[in-house]
Amino acid sequence: MTEPRETRPWEELEEMAERGDARGLEACFRELSAVEAARAMSRLAPQIRGRVLATLAPPEAAELMEAIPDPQAADVLAELPAARAAAILHEMPGHEQADLISELGGEQAEEVLSAMDPAEAGEARRLAAFDSDVAGGLMITQYLAYRQSAPIEEVVGDLRRGVERYSDYDVQYVYVVSAAGALTGVLPLRDVLLARPGRSVAELMIPDPLAVDEQTSLDELGAFFDRHNFIGVPVTDAAGRLVGVVRRHDVNEARAGRAGSDYLKALGIVGGEELRSMPLLRRCRRRLSWLSINIVLNIIAASVIAAYQETLAAVIALAVFLPIISDMSGCSGNQAVAVSMRELTLGLIRPSEAVRTWLKEVTVGLINGLVLGLLLGLAAYAWRGNAWLGLVVGAAMALNTIVAVSIGGVVPLLLKRLRFDPALASGPILTTVTDMCGFFLVLSFATLMLSRLTG
């Protein structure tokens, strides 16, 4: 197969960084898309990355930081002297400063903050304190606000003068505030455009606009935008002052992004995103935090097998079917987990509807359990020519499928209700319970039928 010729811009970047060629670096990054820049940075050794950032002028360095994923940008910032990191952050909008400060965390964040202008640091600290899934953490702090007493020509004039500066602002609404900064109205850009001259902002604005407070959750914001066909919603603080704007598409991205982070968690990547450009020991530690819990759960589940060693010794063929029943029950249960997670995300079920969900799953479990039990039972019979072995293995498979889909369907709801993260905890709970139950079913059935199996 043919692939586009591999370019290696990082080799060029490295040379330029070593020469201290700021112009060359700048030109090189201008050529690269955001994805290409991120990929190139991930190929550079940590000290070279630091040199690239130290060579670029702060505005260009800030642009680069905004283009690459946050965890990667934070790693790069961490490699710089605090004063340099602060100078780069100074070139970014407040909400992006805050994202990087949160990602940095701990001492490193404090060092950078103390090197920043105190007012700017205070604002970044305030924004970084919000969770990433509440309005305060999602809002942008670049928006246009005008006094309600302003004539509309003043707004148009300011927009005209600011075209250059506002081009980053994604302006579709301007906000109207009182002298004290309280949000009093909102004015769609389209209305500014269509306004006859000579009117004031107060006359044209939509008064008492809907707003959310800083702690409004992502779910509530989602419901808000489901209900209202708005492009953005203003955010006010406890005193009713306008402090930011949450945009519909940021909410949609955050909701969709949750599916991505659920995917990572379901496959065992927890405690923050892993990129292969991160230090080896950090990657190992994060993965082990998940694996070490799992190995303990696995040992507990397998202890059921240990209790039936005599049966196993008598019918050694059973050892072949234990991992099959364990794995297949995990598969069936995970399908039910996936459907429950999806329906929770869509709002089609609520965490309190465990019984309804269970009834919907148990019928699927009955049918699929019969099919899988029959398949595995026949395979066992075909292999050993013992119909009783087929019956024991098939019945255990069938029953355990029902158990697995019941647990898989219901556990995410219960975890959500208890305010645990269902994406994270459903898998280990599911596999531990279904393993124990599956091992118990096949080995206890076999113990009951021992004379038929060894006959």
Next chain:
Amino acid sequence: MTEPRETRPWEELEEMAERGDARGLEACFRELSAVEAARAMSRLAPQIRGRVLATLAPPEAAELMEAIPDPQAADVLAELPAARAAAILHEMPGHEQADLISELGGEQAEEVLSAMDPAEAGEARRLAAFDSDVAGGLMITQYLAYRQSAPIEEVVGDLRRGVERYSDYDVQYVYVVSAAGALTGVLPLRDVLLARPGRSVAELMIPDPLAVDEQTSLDELGAFFDRHNFIGVPVTDAAGRLVGVVRRHDVNEARAGRAGSDYLKALGIVGGEELRSMPLLRRCRRRLSWLSINIVLNIIAASVIAAYQETLAAVIALAVFLPIISDMSGCSGNQAVAVSMRELTLGLIRPSEAVRTWLKEVTVGLINGLVLGLLLGLAAYAWRGNAWLGLVVGAAMALNTIVAVSIGGVVPLLLKRLRFDPALASGPILTTVTDMCGFFLVLSFATLMLSRLTG
């Protein structure tokens, strides 16, 4: 804990549908958010859902269809007479008609299309033929286009007259076309706003705008928006005629949505999304399509155990560790799958970089394998007091962890390169290979050490 009192709007909806109370239904849905409407519809029996849709006037029915998830909306449409379904589709924009027609599929889609106005049906059929991940499938067909000869006042006048009608259009750009419909320019709404009177569209427009063709892929669109700070990009057909607009946030949502569908696939939900409101047998069939492949793979993997029955019979304790090694290797490998999938999505690795990825994984596998092997080996030693058993089990766990992360890291890249879906196929390939390898390692080591283990 306290929960908001459970409301059951579907009971009210059912009564109204049975009474044929169109006004009541309309008022009831106006009260519900999109999510609440979807949830209520999912609670109604199929024939009642049909009656709700038959009672509502087509414009209100269309609004409801747009509010609920596509698979659910298609199921509801399928329950209606074709003429009624066509009347409801008539009230929707072209790209949403096309989404529902694709979701319906096959004969049902044909029936509805033949009941539609022929020109409208032709357009819907044309749009539905695009894959959902190319520009033609992602574009909206509601946009504003003006002839390049028009004076700017005509555009402003049209916008003013059309305020009501265009309020759904999310207007930020207007497009400029030649008399033959070819795209010749683009005009940001802001520039219309800021234009001095007396100029023509041709003078103000940005000529020869960037455009994509209908078959541009989601990845290419993503790269386009990474590179260009645009809100939307016009789509032209082979003849250069403007046929639609792809918006940045639709591309972002589709990219993020892919993470959601990867999540479903990784947990075994394939061949389309499952909602619990779907018919039981369809749900069972779809889940079984995945499970039946898996059970065959599982039986193949477990056949390795069958080959070592004598060793197992001699050291029955080994049977306890087989499912543990199988499950833990799956966990370690899936972590590597998750990181590779994430880096592929971010563009940080390319499908051709298997060797680089493997080198990054094998070091993690070495460290994590040592830790997990030590844990499991110590557990085995503590249980049976036989250091050789600990050594056999621990060494197999350690080595198989290295195998698992290698396969987990590299397989998604290879699948992507061979144009298979990595989210779908990585898991089964991973677990089959690591199971076989894990069973082989522990049982062949045990066979070599048999005298020490039974001593």
